[in-house]
Amino acid sequence: MKLVFMGTPDFAVPTLHRLIESEFELACVVTRPDRPSGRGRRLTAPPVKLVAESCEIPVLQPEELRDESFIDRLRQYEANLFVVVAFVILPRVVLEIPRLGSVNLHPSLLPKYRGAAPINWAVIRGERETGITVFQLTRKVDAGDMLLQQRISIGEEETAGELYGRMKEIGADAVLRAVRELAAGKANPIPQSEGAVSRAPKLSKRDGCIDWTQNASDIRNLIRGTNPFPGAFTGWRGKDLKVHRAEAVQESGAPGEILVADGNSGIVVATGEGALKLVEVQPPGKSRMSGADLVRGYHFRTGEILA
Numbered sequence: 001m002k003l004v005f006m007g008t009p010d011f012a013v014p015t016l017h018r019l020i021e022s023e024f025e026l027a028c029v030v031t032r033p034d035r036p037s038g039r040g041r042r043l044t045a046p047p048v049k050l051v052a053e054s055c056e057i058p059v060l061q062p063e064e065l066r067d068e069s070f071i072d073r074l075r076q077y078e079a080n081l082f083v084v085v086a087f088v089i090l091p092r093v094v095l096e097i098p099r100l101g102s103v104n105l106h107p108s109l110l111p112k113y114r115g116a117a118p119i120n121w122a123v124i125r126g127e128r129e130t131g132i133t134v135f136q137l138t139r140k141v142d143a144g145d146m147l148l149q150q151r152i153s154i155g156e157e158e159t160a161g162e163l164y165g166r167m168k169e170i171g172a173d174a175v176l177r178a179v180r181e182l183a184a185g186k187a188n189p190i191p192q193s194e195g196a197v198s199r200a201p202k203l204s205k206r207d208g209c210i211d212w213t214q215n216a217s218d219i220r221n222l223i224r225g226t227n228p229f230p231g232a233f234t235g236w237r238g239k240d241l242k243v244h245r246a247e248a249v250q251e252s253g254a255p256g257e258i259l260v261a262d263g264n265s266g267i268v269v270a271t272g273e274g275a276l277k278l279v280e281v282q283p284p285g286k287s288r289m290s291g292a293d294l295v296r297g298y299h300f301r302t303g304e305i306l307a
Contacts, residue, residue, distance in 0.1 A: 001183045004079040004098070006030040008046045011164065012085035014172035015105060016051050019083060022176060024183070027077040028058040032088070066091050081182060083175060084137060092139060100182055102137040105171045107164075108200065109133060109149055111192040114142035115200035119167060120160045122200075124225030126217065129153055130163070132171040134178040136189060145189035147178040159227040159245075203230050210234040212256035212306060216248040216274030234306045241306070242282040251275035256307050261300035266291030269306055 002025045005016055019026050029052035037044035045053075052059045062070040065088065075097055082102035084090065095102055108118035109131040115121075122130040131151040136144040152170060154163060181187040208226040210219055210233065223232040223246050233240040234256075253259050253270030260268035260277075267278045278291040283298065294300065 001025070001081065001100075001179075002027050002077065002079045003179070004028055004030060004074065004077060004082045005048075005052075005085075006082060006087045006090075007048045007085040008032045009086050010047045011107075011168045012048050012087070013051055014168050015083070015085045015175045016048055018172045018176045019179075020051075020055055020057070022179075024179065026057055027079050028060055028074075030060045030062070030074070030087075033061045033063055065094055071097075081179065082137075083179060085171070085175070089141060090137060095137060095139065103134055103147060103175070103178060103182070104137050104142075104144070105175050106133045106135065106142055107167045107171060109151065110135060110142060110146060111194065111197040113198055113200035116202035118200040119164050120200070120203055120225045122225075123154060123158070123160045123163065124221050126221045127154055130167075132167060132174050134171075134174050135192075143192060143194075145191050147181065147187050147189055148174050150174050157224070157245075159224045161228045205230045208232045210243065210306075212269065213272040216271045216276050219271055219276060220246050220248055236283075236306055239284045241284075243278055243280075244282060244288055245280040246276040246278050249275050249277050254305070256305045258300060258302055258304045258306065261295050261302050261304070263292055263296040267295060267300060 003019060004027055005019055007016065008031050029048060031046045031048045034043045034045050036042065049059050060070060060073060071093055079098050081100040082098050084102055084104045090102065108122060110133040113121055129151055131149055133146055134148040135146045138144040150170060152167060208230045210222065223243050226232045227244055232243045234243060249268055251259050251268055251270065252275065255270055255272050257270045258267060259270050259275060268275050269278060280288055281291055281294050282288045
């Protein structure tokens with residue numbers, strides 16, 4: 001069976017590797033155009049492109065997926081199936097090309113957490129379990145029939161970034177299983193329940209702003225769920241203090257009040273219910289450091305308010 005793979009970031013790389021190593025013919029890879037990146041704004045190739053080129057697989061990088069020359073080239077490959085991971089929404093003209101359609105990997109147990117940031121929102125909402133879904137692409141985003149699901153537990157201290165790293169590997173194995181079932185004619189697509197849909201919209205910087213009136217558990221989940229992006233932060237002396245890790249402790253006080261500021265034990269901040277010890281923080285323009293190091297370097301005082 002002949003495949004076309006579509007994807008861009010590092011999340012898509014493990015799936016691409018599985019397909020390259022599989023029994024299937026990978027006709028080409030479609031990815032986003034090279035973009036300026038970093039302080040020097042150097043033109044940088046997507047991770048998927050680097051892998052494809054290292055394996056001498058043809059790469060297409062259209063600016064516009066409806067471009068006629070791109071569509072013509074895609075048709076010429078005569079692929080049976082498109083495999084899509086962390087790419088853009090495909091227009092109808094692309095979806096109609098492969099005989100077996102297109103499959104996509106989504107890092108949630110659909111129909112829960114449809115959208116751009118399912119890993120983050122699962123952690124922010126305090127879920128103890130999430131998963132991956134391989135499903136058939138339709139014109140409606142994240143709404144196609146499901147081919148395969150796998151449940152994944154979320155660790156008590158696990159951040160969104162750490163979960164992301166696990167899920168891209170687990171998801172890659174699942175995609176290969178689903179493709180093999182389709183090739184063998186053994187796939188059993190299951191419709192999603194529209195009544196069970198929840199959303200996972202793209203996160204912006206403001207989503208990481210800590211509201212100290214919330215309880216300690218919810219704030220801790222926000223910190224975990226926005227680590228590493230967009231990052232949780234709190235107002236501190238007119239600037240933003242990033243909070244990368246925190247743990248709940250049994251203290252109480254006015255929300256945002258610094259209850260403990262000690263060069264050995266660190267910083268404890270009151271919340272709407274309970275308190276949080278700031279385990280790892282980052283002042284503006286500085287590297288990450290422990291709460292204790294922050295106290296020693298910046299002279300924190302008990303009674304000071306973070307807001």
